[in-house]
Structures are given as structure tokens and as C-alpha cells.
Amino acid sequence: MTYIFTFSHRCCVLQQWIHRISRAMNVIRAIGAQALVSSLEHLAELSVGERMALETLPITVVSAAAGEEICLSGQVPSASYLILEGWISASKSAAGHKRQITNFYIPSDMPDLRSLHLKVVGSDMTAVTACRLALLDHAELLALTQTYPGIAEALWKHTLVTGAIFEEWIVNVGLRPAASRVAHLFCELMARLEAVGLARDNRCDLPLTQSHLGEATGLSRIHVNRSLQELRKQGLVSYGYGELIIHDRAGLARVAQFDPMYLHLRRATQQVA
Amino acid sequence: MTYIFTFSHRCCVLQQWIHRISRAMNVIRAIGAQALVSSLEHLAELSVGERMALETLPITVVSAAAGEEICLSGQVPSASYLILEGWISASKSAAGHKRQITNFYIPSDMPDLRSLHLKVVGSDMTAVTACRLALLDHAELLALTQTYPGIAEALWKHTLVTGAIFEEWIVNVGLRPAASRVAHLFCELMARLEAVGLARDNRCDLPLTQSHLGEATGLSRIHVNRSLQELRKQGLVSYGYGELIIHDRAGLARVAQFDPMYLHLRRATQQVA
DNA sequence: CGTCGTTTTGACCGCCTTCAACTATTGTGG
DNA sequence: CCACAATAGTTGAAGGCGGTCAAAACGACG
Numbered sequence A, B: 001m002t003y004i005f006t007f008s009h010r011c012c013v014l015q016q017w018i019h020r021i022s023r024a025m026n027v028i029r030a031i032g033a034q035a036l037v038s039s040l041e042h043l044a045e046l047s048v049g050e051r052m053a054l055e056t057l058p059i060t061v062v063s064a065a066a067g068e069e070i071c072l073s074g075q076v077p078s079a080s081y082l083i084l085e086g087w088i089s090a091s092k093s094a095a096g097h098k099r100q101i102t103n104f105y106i107p108s109d110m111p112d113l114r115s116l117h118l119k120v121v122g123s124d125m126t127a128v129t130a131c132r133l134a135l136l137d138h139a140e141l142l143a144l145t146q147t148y149p150g151i152a153e154a155l156w157k158h159t160l161v162t163g164a165i166f167e168e169w170i171v172n173v174g175l176r177p178a179a180s181r182v183a184h185l186f187c188e189l190m191a192r193l194e195a196v197g198l199a200r201d202n203r204c205d206l207p208l209t210q211s212h213l214g215e216a217t218g219l220s221r222i223h224v225n226r227s228l229q230e231l232r233k234q235g236l237v238s239y240g241y242g243e244l245i246i247h248d249r250a251g252l253a254r255v256a257q258f259d260p261m262y263l264h265l266r267r268a269t270q271q272v273a
Numbered sequence C: 001c002g003t004c005g006t007t008t009t010g011a012c013c014g015c016c017t018t019c020a021a022c023t024a025t026t027g028t029g030g
Numbered sequence D: 001c002c003a004c005a006a007t008a009g010t011t012g013a014a015g016g017c018g019g020t021c022a023a024a025a026c027g028a029c030g
Helices: A007-041 A048-055 A138-147 A149-175 A178-195 A210-217 A221-233 A249-256 B007-041 B048-055 B138-147 B149-175 B178-195 B210-217 B221-233 B249-256
Strands: A059-064 A069-071 A079-085 A088-094 A098-105 A124-127 A131-137 A203-205 A237-240 A243-246 B059-064 B069-071 B079-085 B088-094 B098-105 B124-127 B131-137 B203-205 B237-240 B243-246
Touching: A007 A048, A007 A059, A007 A079, A007 A131, A007 A149, A048 A138, A048 A149, A079 A138, A088 A210, A088 B149, A098 A149, A098 A210, A098 B149, A131 A138, A138 A149, A138 B149, A149 A178, A149 A210, A149 B088, A149 B098, A149 B138, A149 B149, A178 A203, A178 A210, A178 A221, A178 A237, A178 A243, A178 A249, A210 A221, A221 A237, B007 B048, B007 B059, B007 B079, B007 B131, B007 B149, B048 B138, B048 B149, B079 B138, B088 B210, B098 B149, B098 B210, B131 B138, B138 B149, B149 B178, B149 B210, B178 B203, B178 B210, B178 B221, B178 B237, B178 B243, B178 B249, B210 B221, B221 B237
Parallel strands: none
Antiparallel strands: A059 A131, A069 A124, A079 A131, A088 A098, A088 A124, A203 A243, A237 A243, B059 B131, B069 B124, B079 B131, B088 B098, B088 B124, B203 B243, B237 B243
16 A cells, blocks of 8 residues: 655544554454453453443553563562453473473463552463463552453353363373373363354364473473374374364263363353264 | 269259350351361451451361362362361372373362352362361352452452462473472472461471372372472482471472462462471 | 475384372271 | 271382384475
8 A cells, every 4th residue: 555645635644544553553452352351251240330430441452472481480570461362371381491390371371460450470371372461550450450340250250270281281181091181281272262253163272382281291302203193093183383173072071071160161162072 | 074963953954954055056057167268368458348248258168187188070069168176188080090180189179169159169178187167058158259249359369379280280290200299299288278377387298108108290190209209319308108398498499390370379388498 | 496494204212191009198987 | 995997108129101212204484
């Protein structure tokens, strides 16, 4: 697209642009607020007043590049993130430059919401892909929770579900064999992506390398590879180049011993095929 | 003690007994309320009104025998527990009658507080020892949280810390070698027990069998035994018959890679010796 | 077309599990 | 109070699951 300016038009055009940009920013902010509302509505009933209050919450939208550290363990942030787009991993690193991924966060998740009350964040947040994030100021958010019980409940529930996922991951790395661990991770991510409309027909984007899968399941990269081959050989999944397809949902859930109850999804998207 | 009744005194004596029993029940209830207040005060500032509100909360004190199932995964309780005395384990069982313990709860913990908002409980709660528990009705508790933000915040924080412990356990079973896992569990439990006044001088009651330790760390009973021998041989701990003594706190923390930050303890009891 | 990161394959090794037997401790009924 | 049973802890041997090392194949991207 090209624009031809004449002297007489310049000022007018400039004003037009300012208008457009400011409208665009409002749109972006509206997108953030809308995402927040719909994310919380999945968790609790919100009154009209609560919904309106959320929409007036000042929101800053920021971007993060793939691989970027969103925040590090030990930091004391003054705002929490809502993921609008992209994936974030939470990890803790131990001696010997090894790390354990403790969760993957997807759009509509609030990865470090815990820091709203616990102040200091407990794990490293890393952008797995390029991300668009809404920044929610802690002071503003706290004020909302103290005025609107429904908002407090929804946010609280969000942290509870995150905790329930942590608990299930303990079981995953603690007592399941390698292939089951990977299968379980696939089942969980598919269910969560479906719940936010990012998966259909047992198919979704999965922007994780086998190293990521290994760090999340407590396995070596190489053994993840062999586990994947096993799952493929059994005709359960296809996985590669950023896409996951589950061919036999019931079969995969069986080897994974997957029961989606712990995800507390409202929608009945988690039924076995 | 023997009591000799005469006809004329019987009625009077009976009344005396009723009086005593009802006074005793009030005492018990007061103990429960006091425990609740002090447990929550560790987590957030409570106003005088909030403290008083907590003290009027109807509390039922119940007992559980060692080994008893407090509640099972899938149930929808109408009350949550506060532990006054004793230990409770949370576990999830998978195929092949194996189970993974996901947490140990000690006095002042509220093991299934999550069910206040998530309704259905996600793990099996089993009394490790004989327990005295305070039952807190969900409806009453919810009403309190909606009126008193400080109470809501304290309860919320309690669930957040529980979640942070889950996350750390993922790391424990996911990437630490056997001896470190056991050492880490010891460090965590010692710190938590100290915080509630149940440990002094690096010494505490630890009513766990080696099987419990194994189920919590994702190790076989037998390998727990060998890991313990290793820790003992290095002069780090003594453990046996219900008591744990940490001889070299810094050394144990080193092999465990233990950093108590995730416990978010207010008291500075977690300093390394 | 060359480089880089990811995936794949093979060989070897070690941590931890399983099985089995034995000892120590706790609890219980005669 | 003792004998017996039941539970918990300990030890040894054998084996498997998954880790590490090394190198090749593959795909993405400039």
C-alpha cells in the first residue's frame, strides 16, 4: 500500500493516523480485557458489575520473543501476565545446568498469578514461542479482588487448577513409565487446548521440541524419542514439526492413565472419543 | 476415680456432669478456633474483626485413627479440615496398586482446602497417624471469605503455598538422584515443622515408614533404605523409629539442593545452621 | 549450498527395581 | 509376662529401564 501526500493534506493525514493508532491501541486493550473476562468466566460466575470492572482494568499488552525469559525465580514483580498468544514454560533449574519444566502455560493462562499474593516468584518463566501478553498490575488486581468476590473466586480458582496440575505432574514423573509420561502430557495439553478453542479433531499445534518434552517428564531427550516411536508404532499419535495428532484418544488415555478430572474443565470437551 | 451417688444427690451430680461436658466441648471448640486463627495469621494480617469472625465460626472437632481414609479422590465434601494434631498424606493411586504420595500435611495445614472452590477432591487423604481434625463448613467459610478480604487472602495464600510445594516436588522426583530426594524431603519437613513449633534443635518426630518415604519420592522402599544409609554414613542425619535428627543441616541442604524460599515461611526459622 | 538445531540410531553403562530371605521391632492374645 | 503374629527394616543377587556418549540423518533457514 502506498500513500501519496500533498502539502494540503499532510496535517489531515497525520491526524487520521493518530486517530487510527489510538483506536488500534484501544482495540488491543479491549482484546486484553475481553480475554481476561472470558478466561475468568470459565472459572466462576461473574456479575455484570464484575465484568464491567474487569473491562476497566488498565491493561498493557507486551510481546516476548521465543526463548525470552519472562521472569526469573526470586524476582518480585508488580504485575502478573495473562497469555493472549503463545506458550510459556515454567521451570526450576538445579545443579548441573539441568532443569525441570513444571508446567506449560497456554493462552488464557496466568503463569505467575501466584506472585499476586506470594510476592516472590518461584520458577523461571520462559517464552517457548513468540508471545503476546497482557500485563495486569498487582495493585489494581488486588483492589478488584477486595471489591468483587466473584473476581477473587475466579482468580483463586485459576491458581487452584494450576496447583492441581502440579500435583498430577508429581504422579506423572513419580510413578509412570516413560511412554506413559509422554502420553499423559499429550492428553493433558490436548484437553487444555481444546478448552480454550486451540484444538479440534484431536489435532493441535504443539510447539515443543523433544528436549522440552524430556525436561517436562523427567526423561532424557533420547528416551523421549524412543517413547514417541513406541506411541507412534502403536498407532496412538503423530507428532512432529509442531503438530500433534491423536489417532486413538481412548488408547492414549489408557496408556497414560489419564483422567481429566484434575483439570476441572467446565466444558465437556474432555470426553474420550 | 469413683463416685458414690445418693438418691438426693443424683440429679445434682448429673447436672454437674452436663455442665462439665458442655464446658469441655466449648474448650475443644475454642482450641479449634484458636488454631485456625494462628494458622491464618502466619499467612496474612488479620484485623480484629476478622479474628473475631473466625472465632465465631462453628467448628466440629473429630478424630481419625492411623491409617484411616479421611477422604477419597472424587468425593465432594461440604467441609474442609484443619489439622490440629497428627499427620495426613495426600496420594494418587495409579494402575497396579501403586500410589504416589503428593504431600504430607502437618498440624495447622488444611489438606483439602482446595475443595472449597474446586468441589471435587483430587487426591486420597489418609491419616498417617492418629489425628484430631477441625471440620470447617464450606458454606460458612465461603461466607467469611466474601465478607472479610483478609480471611480470603490468608486461605488463598495457604492454597498457593501448597501449590508451590507441589511444584517443588515435581523437581524432586523429576531430576534429583535418590539420596537427594530423601534429603530434600527431610529438609522440607523439618522447616515446616519448625514453623509450627513442632521441631527444635534440628530434631523432630517423623512418623513415616520407609515405604512412605518411597511413595513420596518415587523410589522403591529398598532404595530408600540404601539412600538413608548413605545419608547416615555421611553423618548428615539420624532417622529411625519415628524420630529424625539432622546433624549437619548445611550439608543436608547441599546434597538436597534445598532452598526453603518456596515454602514462603514468615519466620526466619529456615536459616542454615 | 552450507550451517545449525533437532531428530534418530547404536552401543554401553549405571541407577534403581524386583525378588527373596532374613532380622528387628511392635503389637496382641493367652 | 511371654509367645506369636504382623509390620518394618536390612541385606544380597540379578536384571531392566532409562541415561550417557557419539555419530549420523534430517529439516529449517539464511
